[in-house]
Amino acid sequence: MPSAVTNDLVSDHERYRVLVNAITDYGVYMLDAEGRVASWNTGAQRFKGYEASEILGRHFEMFYTPEDRATGLPHRALETAGKEGRFESEGWRVRKDGSRFWAHVVIDPIRDPAGALIGFAKITRDLTERRAAAETLRQSEQQFRLLVQSVTDYAIYMLDPQGQVTSWNVGAERIKGYLPAEIIGQHFSRFYLEEDQRKGEPQKALETAAREGRFEKEALRVRKDGSSFWAHVVIDPIRDESGLLIGFAKVTRDITERKAAERALEEARQALLQSQKIEAIGQLTGGIAHDFNNLLMAVLGSLELLRRRIPNDPQALRLLDNAVQGAERGATLTQRMLSFARRQDLKPRPVDLADLVRGMTHLLERSIGAGIFVEVEVPAHLPPVKSDIVQLETALLNLAINARDAMPGGGSLIISARAEQVGPGHASRLPPGLYVCLSVADHGEGMDAETLARAKDPFFTTKGIGKGTGLGLPMVQGLAEQSGGRLVLKSCKGEGTTAELWLPAADPNDLESVEESKAPEAPARSRQFTIVAVDDDPLVLMNTTAMLEDLGHIVFEASSGAEALGILRSERGVDCVISDQSMPRMTGVQLAEIIRAKWPRLPVLLATGYAELPGGVGRNLPKLAKPFRQHDLARALDRVMEDKTG
Numbered sequence: 001m002p003s004a005v006t007n008d009l010v011s012d013h014e015r016y017r018v019l020v021n022a023i024t025d026y027g028v029y030m031l032d033a034e035g036r037v038a039s040w041n042t043g044a045q046r047f048k049g050y051e052a053s054e055i056l057g058r059h060f061e062m063f064y065t066p067e068d069r070a071t072g073l074p075h076r077a078l079e080t081a082g083k084e085g086r087f088e089s090e091g092w093r094v095r096k097d098g099s100r101f102w103a104h105v106v107i108d109p110i111r112d113p114a115g116a117l118i119g120f121a122k123i124t125r126d127l128t129e130r131r132a133a134a135e136t137l138r139q140s141e142q143q144f145r146l147l148v149q150s151v152t153d154y155a156i157y158m159l160d161p162q163g164q165v166t167s168w169n170v171g172a173e174r175i176k177g178y179l180p181a182e183i184i185g186q187h188f189s190r191f192y193l194e195e196d197q198r199k200g201e202p203q204k205a206l207e208t209a210a211r212e213g214r215f216e217k218e219a220l221r222v223r224k225d226g227s228s229f230w231a232h233v234v235i236d237p238i239r240d241e242s243g244l245l246i247g248f249a250k251v252t253r254d255i256t257e258r259k260a261a262e263r264a265l266e267e268a269r270q271a272l273l274q275s276q277k278i279e280a281i282g283q284l285t286g287g288i289a290h291d292f293n294n295l296l297m298a299v300l301g302s303l304e305l306l307r308r309r310i311p312n313d314p315q316a317l318r319l320l321d322n323a324v325q326g327a328e329r330g331a332t333l334t335q336r337m338l339s340f341a342r343r344q345d346l347k348p349r350p351v352d353l354a355d356l357v358r359g360m361t362h363l364l365e366r367s368i369g370a371g372i373f374v375e376v377e378v379p380a381h382l383p384p385v386k387s388d389i390v391q392l393e394t395a396l397l398n399l400a401i402n403a404r405d406a407m408p409g410g411g412s413l414i415i416s417a418r419a420e421q422v423g424p425g426h427a428s429r430l431p432p433g434l435y436v437c438l439s440v441a442d443h444g445e446g447m448d449a450e451t452l453a454r455a456k457d458p459f460f461t462t463k464g465i466g467k468g469t470g471l472g473l474p475m476v477q478g479l480a481e482q483s484g485g486r487l488v489l490k491s492c493k494g495e496g497t498t499a500e501l502w503l504p505a506a507d508p509n510d511l512e513s514v515e516e517s518k519a520p521e522a523p524a525r526s527r528q529f530t531i532v533a534v535d536d537d538p539l540v541l542m543n544t545t546a547m548l549e550d551l552g553h554i555v556f557e558a559s560s561g562a563e564a565l566g567i568l569r570s571e572r573g574v575d576c577v578i579s580d581q582s583m584p585r586m587t588g589v590q591l592a593e594i595i596r597a598k599w600p601r602l603p604v605l606l607a608t609g610y611a612e613l614p615g616g617v618g619r620n621l622p623k624l625a626k627p628f629r630q631h632d633l634a635r636a637l638d639r640v641m642e643d644k645t646g
């Protein structure tokens with residue numbers, strides 16, 4: 001049925017025409033063998049601007065730019081298509097209105113069944129928009145690359161899925177020290193500490209990022225030169241549109257400074273806690289020591305009086321000596337407690353450390369025993385320091401004994417001193433000024449970090465209960481601080497210890513030396529006085545009274561300031577008041593103030609175990625340090641009465 005076939009052919013032909021014409025996104029048209037336009041479709045019309053009637057029969061080179069025409073591109077295109085069976089390119093083409101558009105062009109040759117070239121099929125696509133989009137993308141990528149490249153505070157770089165570095169910015173170069181050429185292609189695990197590498201941290205980081213969409217951490221990382229730094233690290237996975245992992249973006253910041261600031265803050269907090277703790281223990285110990293002092297005073301005073309009443313019975317005297325020794329050991333302990341509680345009643349005077357050390361060498365050698373050699377390296381001309389000479393000797397002895405205990409097999413102990421001008425930011429953290437540093441060094445067992453950190457804590461000892469009090473170093477520290485200095489300990493396990501006692505040099509203006517009156521061994525029984533003794537502690541009061549009566553004086557006892565005032569009002573002829581300072585309701589100083597107002601010529605002697613006296617009147621009152629012996633009391637009384645009469 002030929003007609004049906006023809007019909008089919010016609011409708012086939014028609015279908016193709018309709019189809020081609022319906023294509024609006026592609027220009028689909030034919031050229032004859034010479035390049036003249038032989039057919040035209042809607043797409044071609046749409047983006048080239050010509051109606052079919054205007055263009056059919058015209059040469060296709062008119063779609064090209066003058067520059068391309070000048071180089072003969074249109075002819076070459078047909079030639080290539082003819083020879084190679086296809087020509088494909090992208091380039092600028094010209095519309096009817098003269099404007100240009102970016103075209104993608106394919107030209108295929110059309111041959112008859114015998115193989116002769118009869119024309120060309122040409123398919124053109126307007127890619128102007130796509131090209132513009134691509135250009136925008138390229139520009140923004142370039143901008144982005146420039147941006148990332150020029151960031152110096154953050155290391156921003158990429159890894160491939162296996163962790164190899166694929167890009168590197170200036171920040172990375174600055175923070176980690178590698179040039180791009182040195183690091184691109186290397187595995188990023190080299191930025192990790194060896195131990196972290198062994199633990200598989202780098203791999204875990206990538207796995208976490210891939211699994212959870214992000215990995216973030218602060219940790220130590222290693223620079224090219226091997227030094228380490230605190231890094232804040234973020235790793236994000238990068239995926240393509242299909243979700244396939246194509247690499248990782250890594251941003252690293254150097255937070256070493258922030259970490260250092262955090263650490264300094266933490267240290268300061270710890271130091272504050274520690275000082276609050278010491279302060280609390282100090283309050284407690286100081287309080288106990290104060291009461292203890294009173295008790296010992298009573299014990300020692302009574303023993304002294306007893307000694308005079310006992311006939312020459314050697315056995316009784318030996319027992320008495322024992323008791324005195326025991327009480328004196330207790331007094332030493334009390335002194336240490338008061339000292340670490342910074343409640344020592346210091347008698348600061350200019351002290352020449354060279355003299356002090358020289359004067360003590362013999363005593364030191366004796367007290368630390370054989371097997372330990374004492375070397376002294378103290379220059380002769382050191383500036384004097386202002387401190388309490390007796391306490392300073394005790395401190396030096398404490399340090400020397402610690403050194404001895406650290407060298408059970410013997411060794412040498414080096415006592416040295418040097419003057420040093422301390423500036424701001426000095427390692428000792430002392431306020432600026434001139435200091436003398438007295439140091440006691442041993443090559444003994446030393447201390448591990450933990451022991452060193454606690455060595456200055458009150459009651460901390462490694463020597464066992466009953467052996468060490470743990471008050472040696474706190475005493476030294478207390479003295480140093482009360483004198484405006486510090487105790488600095490340096491030690492390493494197995495390498496020995498150096499204890500440095502930093503003391504401020506005495507102010508040349510303070511240098512008038514305090515006259516020292518030597519203690520008369522036997523109490524002087526010159527005159528008889530009438531005395532009011534005031535103390536809230538009956539034991540102490542009784543003891544003071546006994547000592548005074550033994551000296552031949554007449555004593556009125558008062559257990560409070562108010563009682564003392566009552567006695568003064570009723571009794572004529574009182575020569576002196578001896579009062580405890582620390583009493584409830586009315587302190588010794590308050591009592592003294594009232595007395596000064598009412599009986600200005602009546603002297604008041606203040607007995608005190610505390611360093612902290614109120615200023616004003618309290619500072620100028622004659623004082624008697626507790627615990628006192630009878631001759632101390634006699635001497636203080638003499639001085640007060642001399643001042644009154646003299």
Ligand SMILES: Nc1ncnc2c1ncn2[C@@H]1O[C@H](COP(=O)(O)OP(=O)(O)OP(=O)(O)O)[C@@H](O)[C@H]1O
Nearest residue numbers: 402403406446455461462468469470471472473497
């Ligand atoms: N030179 C030193 N070498 C090694 N460790 C020391 C040294 N000096 C002090 N220490 C350590 O510090 C601790 C505290 O010392 P501290 O002088 O305060 O008390 P102590 O010596 O134990 O007791 P005490 O002084 O009453 O004998 C010691 O127990 C010891 O562990």
Ligand SMILES: [Mg+2]
Nearest residue numbers: 398402472473
């Ligand atoms: Mg000690």
